[in-house]
Amino acid sequence: MNADAGLSHGLAKDDPGLRARIEDFLYLEAGLLDEWRIEEWFAMFAEGATYEVPPTGDGSETDPATSLFYIADDYVRLRERITRLTKKEAHSEFPRSRQRHMISNVRITGMTGGVADVTANFVTYRAKRGVVDTYYGKHVYRIDCAVQPWKIKAKRSILDMDMLYPGKLTIII
């Protein structure tokens, strides 16, 4: 057993159902994205939340203020991203692609004041016109479990691909 597993186990002892509930929360999120219910997806975010996709590479570039990210949305830019994606003039997603979001290896890495730090592995498939794009990596979440309903305070999707083979990052992975 490694240290992380021990931490997770310790939290689980305090609240045996916590990881299962967090998994349910992430599955709900994935399901909304699969179905293009992106405005409902956005409603899962707390005001002031961030959504980021750092550059591919060795993982050393972690600050959007000093490195060029693929996506570094504050709450306003994220809202605008969603608004844009609902328009027919977001040409890269018209007609809309089909997507499927897979989540696994969910781990609670920290818990402070009812706010959980969570990591999860992901694979997201995007299909359009006979081309299947695959995005994979790790999500890092900060989830406020002290409010009802729970809200995402931060989501960072770290890609493990060494370059962006699909070319576009127009869907929410």
Add this chain to the structure above:
Amino acid sequence: MDTLLNPLPHSLSGMVVEDRDRHLFRVARRAFTDDAVLEEERSNIFDRCWLYVGHSSEITNNCDFITRPVGGRELIFNRDRAGVVHAFLNTCPHRGSMVVREKKGNALAFRCFYHGWSFNVNGRFASRFDEGNYGKEHYGGGCADLAQVPRLESYRDFWFVNFDRNAMSLSDYLAGAKEYIDLVADQTEAGMEIVGAGQQYVINANWKLLAENSIDAFHGFPVHSTYFDYLKNIGSLRMESGNSDFTARGMTSLGNGHAVIEYASPWGRPIARWVPSWGEEKRELVERLRQGLVQRFGQERGIRIAETSRNMLIFPNLVINDIMAITVRTFMPDAPNRMTVSAWALGARGEDEELRKLRLFNFLEFLGPGGFATPDDQEAMENCQRGYKNLREVGWNDISKGMPRVGPPMNDDEEQMRCFWRQWRDRMADRTAGGK
């Protein structure tokens, strides 16, 4: 003329047809789809033109190196112990393995892992094998050294290689583009730098579609309405001009197939054009930068650097777009219907932290695979590539916009693409003329 156009021209030069009297300019769609065309492009264009390899700021210190593909080769771009810049072909002279496998680093020597041949960072063979392994001749004539690219030259920290030993100088090749590189390089006295590792991505379209798209103002509003909506919604759209050159609406042919379009910026520019969404506290800082440019270069050139947006293509595959941020972008075909793009953000060295952040956000909001604009460009290019499946019946692109115009071309005409295509035609038609 139309009735004379064969949908499937066989000669390369016949793929570009210009009729100045009738104001018609046509390009055969086969030029975007044919393996044989790509083969000719490799030998007539990519083997003979100056190709961008990197920026000085990417190898700041002695012994810094980066590796990257350029012109279909694998290169090492580095600085040796004395600070001299080199570009080597990344292949061991022994049995061919790529010698350097990291993307970047700092090293006193390069060592091929396969059999242990080693090289100084100036390329010289450095292994010490026991006597009897190799004869004296073995080390003669540089045969055991890393091979340098035939030509490596730079202009204002932008480094280029040429695989044609007899090519004209970089300075002659860049021709009128130098003035516009100056407008970027002069933005700060401290010099410009590449920020971070940049973006690498694939577009399933012919490389020439991106050459066209990068300097195409005609598509701006139809394709990017959602981006302009976004700017408007957040208070980053500022059309009024003050003392700017808001009337700038030009296109300039820069020679050798290079061209630039210029226009008044509707967006903020961290180098000295403020927009309300940045807040009042940045306004003063930006105004100071602006005044600094005016002091250094006078009112006209200072304001031109601060205000005006420019999209420039340096033939065949370097884009320097000085717009809401500065992108340096190069692309190389992997196949007729597929290219790999490398794009970097360029910023002022020692720039104010907040302005650096705005620069990066400006970049990723528009540019790159996760932006609000570039993905729609990609969609347009990939859509063109698919449309070319109909080329047996509909075989030609029209690039005639603005041909009847009296006076200088406008930035949303298509004269800048015609500059590209004339150069393409001439280089594809005349091997001996290429690069000379």
